[in-house]
Amino acid sequence: MNFIYELHRTMMSEKLILVYQGDFTQETTKSILAMAERNLDSSGEESSTKRKVFNVMVEALQNIVKHSDELVDGETRSHAAIFLIGRQANRYSIMAGNPIRKTNVPNLQKKLEQINGLDKDGLKDLYKEIIKNTTISEKGGASLGFVDMARKSGEKLEFSFPEMNADYCFFCLKVNVPRGDE
Amino acid sequence: MEILNLEGTEDTPKIILDKKNGIFEISGRSLPEDSAEFYRPVLEWIGNYGAEANPSTEFVFKLEYFNTASSKLILDVLSALEDIKGMKIMWYYHEDDEDMEEAGQEFSELVEIPFEFKTY
Numbered sequence: 451m452n453f454i455y456e457l458h459r460t461m462m463s464e465k466l467i468l469v470y471q472g473d474f475t476q477e478t479t480k481s482i483l484a485m486a487e488r489n490l491d492s493s494g495e496e497s498s499t500k501r502k503v504f505n506v507m508v509e510a511l512q513n514i515v516k517h518s519d520e521l522v523d524g525e526t527r528s529h530a531a532i533f534l535i536g537r538q539a540n541r542y543s544i545m546a547g548n549p550i551r552k553t554n555v556p557n558l559q560k561k562l563e564q565i566n567g568l569d570k571d572g573l574k575d576l577y578k579e580i581i582k583n584t585t586i587s588e589k590g591g592a593s594l595g596f597v598d599m600a601r602k603s604g605e606k607l608e609f610s611f612p613e614m615n616a617d618y619c620f621f622c623l624k625v626n627v628p629r630g631d632e
Numbered sequence: 633m634e635i636l637n638l639e640g641t642e643d644t645p646k647i648i649l650d651k652k653n654g655i656f657e658i659s660g661r662s663l664p665e666d667s668a669e670f671y672r673p674v675l676e677w678i679g680n681y682g683a684e685a686n687p688s689t690e691f692v693f694k695l696e697y698f699n700t701a702s703s704k705l706i707l708d709v710l711s712a713l714e715d716i717k718g719m720k721i722m723w724y725y726h727e728d729d730e731d732m733e734e735a736g737q738e739f740s741e742l743v744e745i746p747f748e749f750k751t752y
Contacts, residue, residue: 476643476665480642480643484642497726497728497729498728498729498730498731501697501729501731502731504697505697505699505731508663508697508699509699509700512663512665512699512701515665574738577738578738578741578742581703581704581707581742582707582742584704594700594701594703594704595700597700598700602731
């Protein structure tokens with residue numbers, strides 16, 4: 451039973467205000483958003499920060515819903531992914547993790563590196579470029595999510611792909627949103 | 633023309649398209665699971681309206697929040713409105729919401745319709 455306390459201590463030391471693990475659907479997305487909004491409201495967070503956090507949360511959650519790969523391991527199939535929000539004195543961190551097939555890693559990594567290589571104006575141009583020239587993909591994503599997260603964050607997207615097994619990696623994403631006006 | 637009237641929900645905007653009373657408005661939050669499906673009736677309505685449009689139309693966007701999948705469809709809505717004579721977009725944003733103001737400016741750069749910006 452001690453793992454409960456250990457988990458609690460980890461959450462406290464990492465300053466996590468919300469952790470969800472499991473299946474992600476539009477319904478869970480709405481519940482998580484409502485919970486996080488109440489938390490931000492009750493802590494009296496500035497509205498511009500609240501809006502940016504909300505914005506990044508929506509994109510991160512809907513990315514999981516639409517793009518997380520089903521983990522198939524023998525007989526076991528799982529959609530389990532994780533979503534976390536941390537609150538430090540100077541920033542919020544929106545974090546997400548989900549299984550991804552190794553074959554899908556290079557494309558995703560390239561996309562993220564491209565975004566991290568751009569400044570504010572570069573991101574704006576890329577956003578307009580994508581919105582003008584793409585149609586919604588069959589999964590319903592407009593590949594705009596990461597660009598939008600980077601714009602709302604104002605910082606680089608942090609990501610890694612630790613290996614799960616021969617076929618899968620775990621895509622970890624961390625997006626920081628500064629608190630206060632800047 | 634029939635009125636299109638959709639009640640807003642926690643993840644879809646309120647929409648009123650009413651030719652007779654001259655009310656054309658999309659407001660609230662837009663983060664539906666399937667944005668293309670959600671906006672299909674709106675695009676259809678606008679397509680029909682284009683054939684018998686009022687001499688002038690003020691189309692109001694008063695959005696609190698929209699996700700990136702919706703932004704693509706909002707551009708589709710604007711592109712459909714672009715072909716209608718006498719069209720004008722009223723883009724509302726909360727007075728301290730710079731991101732929504734900027735979003736409106738970016739849309740205005742992507743279509744050939746006059747935009748008027750207003751705070752609420």
